Amino acid sequence: MQTQPRASHFIAGAYVEDESGEAFASVYPATGEAIARLHAATPAIVEQALAAADAARAEWRAMTGVERGRILRRAADIIRERNRDLSLLETMDTGKPLQETLVADAASGADALEYFGSVAAGLKGEHVQLGADFAYAIREPLGLCVGIGAWNYPIQIACWKAAPALACGNTMVFKPSETTPLTALKLAEILTEAGLPEGVFNVVQGFGEVGAALVEDPRVAKVSLTGSVPTGRKVYASAAAGMKHVTMELGGKSPIVIFDDADLEDAVAGAINGNFYSSGQICSNGTRLFVQSGIYDAFVARLAERLKSAVIGDPMDESTNFGPMVSEQQREIALRYVEKGVIEGAQLVIGGSALDQPGFYMCPAIFADVTDEMTIAREEIFGPVASVLKFETEEEAIARANATEFGLAAGVFTRDLARGHRVAAAFEAGTCWINTYNLTPIEMPFGGVKASGVGRENAAAAIEHYSQLKAVYVGMGPVEAPF
Ligand code: NDP
Numbered sequence: 001m002q003t004q005p006r007a008s009h010f011i012a013g014a015y016v017e018d019e020s021g022e023a024f025a026s027v028y029p030a031t032g033e034a035i036a037r038l039h040a041a042t043p044a045i046v047e048q049a050l051a052a053a054d055a056a057r058a059e060w061r062a063m064t065g066v067e068r069g070r071i072l073r074r075a076a077d078i079i080r081e082r083n084r085d086l087s088l089l090e091t092m093d094t095g096k097p098l099q100e101t102l103v104a105d106a107a108s109g110a111d112a113l114e115y116f117g118s119v120a121a122g123l124k125g126e127h128v129q130l131g132a133d134f135a136y137a138i139r140e141p142l143g144l145c146v147g148i149g150a151w152n153y154p155i156q157i158a159c160w161k162a163a164p165a166l167a168c169g170n171t172m173v174f175k176p177s178e179t180t181p182l183t184a185l186k187l188a189e190i191l192t193e194a195g196l197p198e199g200v201f202n203v204v205q206g207f208g209e210v211g212a213a214l215v216e217d218p219r220v221a222k223v224s225l226t227g228s229v230p231t232g233r234k235v236y237a238s239a240a241a242g243m244k245h246v247t248m249e250l251g252g253k254s255p256i257v258i259f260d261d262a263d264l265e266d267a268v269a270g271a272i273n274g275n276f277y278s279s280g281q282i283c284s285n286g287t288r289l290f291v292q293s294g295i296y297d298a299f300v301a302r303l304a305e306r307l308k309s310a311v312i313g314d315p316m317d318e319s320t321n322f323g324p325m326v327s328e329q330q331r332e333i334a335l336r337y338v339e340k341g342v343i344e345g346a347q348l349v350i351g352g353s354a355l356d357q358p359g360f361y362m363c364p365a366i367f368a369d370v371t372d373e374m375t376i377a378r379e380e381i382f383g384p385v386a387s388v389l390k391f392e393t394e395e396e397a398i399a400r401a402n403a404t405e406f407g408l409a410a411g412v413f414t415r416d417l418a419r420g421h422r423v424a425a426a427f428e429a430g431t432c433w434i435n436t437y438n439l440t441p442i443e444m445p446f447g448g449v450k451a452s453g454v455g456r457e458n459a460a461a462a463i464e465h466y467s468q469l470k471a472v473y474v475g476m477g478p479v480e481a482p483f
Pocket of ligand 1: 153176177179230235448
């Protein structure tokens with residue numbers, strides 16, 4: 001398949017190249033081979049993209065919600081028609097198994113475009129009657145938005161940001177991670193084909209400094225970042241200096257609390273989905289598995305047994321359900337954490353080594369007898385490394401689950417309905433699951449608390465983060481004055 005894009009950037013409805021920008025390659029993680037060569041944006045390209053997005057604002061916001069929504073929904077249909085090709089490209093760019101990308105990446109992006117395409121027509125402000133006077137509030141777009149993406153869900157992240165932004169009448173410049181630069185360009189192409197006016201959605205490539213230049217620009221009204229906590233701190237500080245709106249979707253070290261009365265198979269399945277999908281490279285993963293003492297041994301044994309049946313291999317083979325990691329560097333980070341776990345005294349039950357073959361493969365790992373202070377229980381690994389910790393009481397589990405700077409997600413498995421809700425209420429996390437894990441339908445708000453982020457993506461909540469209210473007071477009678 002064609003993996004080399006026509007050019008590195010997409011600005012004002014067309015592909016644009018500037019070969020003086022730093023060259024970089026997109027690498028297929030299953031083989032380590034370069035599949036595309038691109039150039040990072042130069043200051044001139046960044047300026048071109050910002051100017052295009054700024055110039056497109058007036059026309060786009062003047063359109064009705066129905067008109068904007070129709071374009072977004074058309075784009076959703078095109079994505080669905082081309083889901084297989086987009087999934088193949090996403091698999092080449094990320095190394096994630098085709099079995100996953102066919103259902104979770106472009107498909108979720110299409111859901112976002114369809115959802116916000118429908119919401120666009122119903123956007124409204126408020127009316128407040130004040131005796132004979134009244135006030136109303138107009139829901140306005142924020143203006144020019146910048147989206148910056150991580151490499152684990154490239155097209156999904158681009159759509160989760162673009163769909164609500166565009167539905168509200170904003171324009172966007174999006175910078176994908178340089179590790180996975182390809183599918184955001186396809187999104188720009190598809191939106192253009194669906195009728196999006198030129199300049200409304202633009203893509204520029206590059207490293208952190210390109211992101212930083214976008215965030216700093218005074219024309220930018222809002223920044224939405226998906227990335228790590230350290231990057232989030234920098235971007236948030238820079239946005240604050242310009243008094244800009246932000247959405248920060250950052251990292252996590254989320255807990256899953258499994259009680260003695262849980263359905264063992266469901267809890268194990270939840271732990272698998274919450275640790276090993278996308279080779280463990282998911283922000284909301286439940287990498288701290290707190291298991292009550294009565295079920296602890298059976299849980300560890302069953303999790304290890306089911307992990308042995310993982311089909312690790314060629315991501316293009318649809319029977320493969322565990323692919324390589326996105327890069328050599330990311331695999332090295334995960335392997336170093338496995339070493340640290342062993343040195344600090346955790347029991348490596350299974351996996352944790354690199355596979356001796358081309359590509360960035362490692363065997364998924366489970367650590368048992370993990371304690372709260374161990375490095376693997378405290379830091380985000382962003383790889384297929386699960387830690388199992390033992391607990392005795394509900395109170396203890398909640399306190400330990402919350403004893404982290406992160407607060408992205410959390411899960412609980414129990415057959416006791418009241419306890420499930422009680423524990424979910426006690427979690428310090430933005431997104432929680434009871435008796436399941438890692439499901440993120442577009443209809444449900446998604447985001448973190450504490451160091452894991454600010455703002456929410458998806459659902460009606462996202463509208464609040466891509467629009468603002470302008471209040472207008474209307475005086476109907478004589479104006480009174482004190483003198
Ligand atoms: P990074 O934080 O390294 O990078 C995120 C993006 O920010 C990249 O596009 C990066 O560019 C860019 N960037 C880096 N420095 C700056 C800067 N100073 N100013 C502006 N932009 C900058 O994250 P990763 O790409 O490594 O992704 C993994 C992280 O993302 C994990 O922590 C994970 O938990 C988190 N994540 C959070 C999600 C959520 O919804 N909460 C979902 C998915 C991932 P470049 O890559 O070129 O450096």
